[in-house]
Amino acid sequence: MILVRKPGPTFRDHAGDVREQTFDRLLTRFGPVALWLPGVAFMVAFFLLPVGWIVAQSVLDPGFTLKFYERLAAAPEYALVLWISIKIGLISTLFTMLAAYPVAYLLVIAQPTARAIMMACILLPFWTNILVRCYAWMLVLQTKGLVNTALVDWFGVVGSPLPLLFNLTGVIIGMVHYLLPIAILTLYAGLKTIDLRLVRAAQGLGANPVRAFLAVFLPLSLPTLRATTMLVFVLSLGFYVTPALLGGRTEITVAMLVSTYFSDVLNWGFGAALAVLLLAVTLVGLTIYFALERNRTRVAA
Amino acid sequence: MTIWRKKTWRTTLHAGLAAAALAATLTLMPQHAAAQQETIVFSGWGGTWQAAEKKYYFESFEKATGIKVIDVPDVNLSKIKAMVASGNVEWDLVQAIGMWVPEKPATDQLFEALDYSRIKTDGVPKELIRRNGVATATFAQVLAYNTDAFPKGKAPTSWTDFFDLKKFPGKRGFLNQPRYALEASLAAEGVAKKDLYPITVDRALKKWDTIKNDVVFWEQWPQAPGLLASGELAMTLSSQARIGGLLQQEKEAPVAFIWNQGIMTVDFLAIPKGSKHKEAAQKLIAWMLDPARQAEYAKATAVGPSNTKAFDLLDEKTKETLPSYHFTKDELIVFNDLWWSDNLDPLTEIWNKWKLAK
Amino acid sequence: MSRGDPFAATRWVPWVLGALVLVFLALPLFVVIPTAFSASSLLRFPPRGWSLRWFHEYFASDPWMRATLVSVKAGIAVSLLSTLLGLGLAITFDRFTFRGRNILRALVMAPLMVPVVIIGVGLYVVFLRVGLNGSFLGLVIGHTVVTFPYATVVIGASLAEVDKRLEQAAIGLGANPVRAFSEVTLPLIAPGIAISALFGFLVSFDEVVIAIFVTGPQTATLPRQIWDGIRFDLNPTIAAVATLLIALSAVVLLLGEVLRRALRRTGDAAA
Secondary structure, three states, rough: OOOOEEOOOOOOOOOOOHHHHHHHHHHHEEEEHHHHHHHHHHHHHHHHHHHHHHHHHHEOOOOOOOOOHHOOOOOOHHHHHHHHHHHHHHHHHHHHHHHHHHHHHHHHOOOOHHHHHHHHHHHHHHHOOOHHHHHHHHHHHHOOOHHHHHHHHHHHHHHHOOEEEEEEOHHHHHHHHHHHHHHHHHHHHHHHOOOEEEEEHHHHHOOOOOHHHHHHHHHHHHHHHHHHHHHHHHHOOOOOHHHHHHOOOOOOOOHHHHHHHHHHHHOOHHHHHHHHHHHHHHHHHHHHHHHHHHHHHHHHH | OHHHHHHHHHHHHHHHHHHHHHHHHHHHHOOOOOOOOOEEEEEOOOOOHHHHHHHHHHHHHHHHHHHHHEEEEEOOOOHHHHHOOOOOOOOEEEEEEEEOOOOOOOHHEEEEEOOOOOOOOOOOOHHOOOOOEEEEEEEEEEEEEEEEEEOOOOOOHHHHHHOOOOOOOOOOEOOOOOOOOOHHHHHHHHOOHOOOOOOOOHHHHHHHHHOHHHHHEEEOOHHHHHHHOOOOOOOEEEEEEHHHEEEEEEEOOOOEEEEEEEEEEEEEEEEEEEOOOHHHHHHHHHHOHHHHHHHHHHHHHHOOOOHHHHHOOOOHHHHHHHHHHHHHHHOOOOOOOHHHHHHHHHHHHHHHHHHHHH | OOOOOOOOHHHHHHHHHHHHHHHHHHHHHHHHHHHHOOOOOOOOOOOOOOOOOOHHHHHHHHHHHHHHHOOOHHHHHHHHHHHHHHHHHHHHHHEEEEOOOHHHHHHHHHHHHHHHHHHHHHHHHHHHHHHOOOOOOHHHHHHHHHHHHHHHHHHHHHOOOOOOHHHHHHHOOOOHHHHHHHHHHHHHOOOHHHHHHHHHHHHHHHHOOOHHHHHOOOOOOHHHHHHHHHHOOOOOOOHHHHHHHHHHHHOOOOHHHHHOOOOOHHHHHHO
């Protein structure tokens, strides 16, 4: 891997003692390596190695075999399950981002006290374990649950209870609830870095608040928006507890199948093959996404 | 500039050292004293059943033999397979479901063959003694129903009623797995117990097609009693011990179950292959098969004993609550875990295919 | 600007949206918190009867207390480690180009795409071979595997928003790269670093599947404790735990607010 410094003014060494010079030379030589080596080494040792071993099981039985992949290709159900996983992922990501952006924006412009209160509310779901949350949603969404009782009995908004559980709606609600805090905080991290003076400058120049937001803030926030959307989508593909507990007969995701084949059926070969399928599709998608992004930045610069 | 640079370098160095020290302190756990006595690790299902196992089996075992039993509540076949594959076996005795210890050569790779010259098994039915495991407890998966929906006189009496949406309207619930589902639907069709296996999958699934859109396939056992009690489900599969447990805590809960056509499953005690304490584990197995201790355990948990001699020590009222008792009355369908261990893999695929079909 | 401002109405739009979202986030808690105080042993709503016994069970129980301690310690360690790793990777992706950069970026996200059970089993097998199974270090490593991608993305997002010319200007003025970075860019990406540290802690604190595989009886985490309980029984102790954590986080945030105001006052006095 050859690291090439992006073009820009370089450091010029003027006065300074020998110690400084060696420090600078060491820095230029080993600086970059020190940045990526720990992360990459960690990944190789504790991710690629263990997962690689498992992935190897998808072609070993114990000798080399393609039977697991043949099985995967033979039944159209697996393509359908992959499609269902991606569909659920896309819908969850859409709703999550729609809800997260306004809240992240509020966090940026709010006064410290209000921000602290909002932070507390956003972090609340984290204190409840995913299982507890799913069971709570069951109690909230069932036919005689909190929401339906409110809608039907208390406010009389609807005539009969809404089917909110054990179907796609339930899954999306559960997933969005889990993804929202992550999306809000990731967006906030990036949005907070934006220089608000630019927005105020636009207003000073005569733009109304809406125009200033749309013309200045929103475009500046695009890199963060893209990164967060990618993160949320990737996460949504890995869910299996939420679709399993809140979904219906037809909400089956690849992650759920992997879990079943790994833990119940103990067919590690096939489970690994399913995981490889999901991983391959996502990796390809992500690589393309990153490649497109890079081109976009280059054009903009 | 030189002064500044020295300062930042030093500050960074200090910060780095502080972070490293913090990380190191956090990583060091207090050492616990080395065990002088022999210790074996038992892995089971946790919860009140395992707490009772500790009370009625492990504590007395330690008193009698001096061998300490550490029990962990997370028995998991994946972990066992991984342990055996790596050569570092952490668990010495596990409570396995029947499907994990079928009498096949493959089982020898995961579990040790038991030495029955060291384990007394009189009282345990022959079918429950296997090469790699011996039965310890029996459970029944039964039809449970909401008593508000179906009060006395209108209650369901068999799986046929489960599949009859006209006479017994309301949402159904079932475990999201092919096992038990296929037995239930074939029983609903009127197939006799002795003709159930090998299961005619097509016929079983066709019966499920008739109620396909009114079933909630729940993922975890604890979901069922709650959904039933709240009225979300009118009828559901559930384990008899859970419904009994719910009624013990909440006497007015609107739930009940029927023993008829309940599906009986058996848990086995097995030793993972490569355990370093095989002798001690076998001693514990023998200890857990004792009729008197099994009787105490059954009384406390409503989990059926595997040693029939335990029945002689129980009164009628307690016996009524136990699956193995109802088995002797021929009310239950015996789950054929050997057939299932052969077919679980292909059936999982067929089941998912069926679920996805509109 | 404010008198007769036709857009005054739109100012509250984000606030209403925000409020709705926050209510949505809190909704399950309206169920969880009352359940913690219910006398019944089943997760039912509304609860039947009131009792504090689940709180007693939590505090009286050795395993629960130990699990809480382990979770907190592990959370902090994971937070530190993943932020450090993520920082290095994020800077690399932001500043340097090289062959295979996009593939590496995708690979860094891979731990979030591979089903967790596979990571759990894989780590378990590796740990068994090197003796890390059931150890605290193993737990920290296992959790960092799934948290450092967050750190990379979050810090990366922050870095992407920073105007590179600021740092280049500093270098042009004679600063070496490290100084330019630490004095100019680092303060600007402080939100990113803080959030990634927060994620590291929260994700580790909530993670259950890897914990099931790599922890032993001495290093069981809180979610593992909850999982073991839930597998068998729906015990409201877990609701009590959740309620306690919520209360704790509220207290911490309150203290933070008090501290911030106090510091500001002294800051103003000093200035």
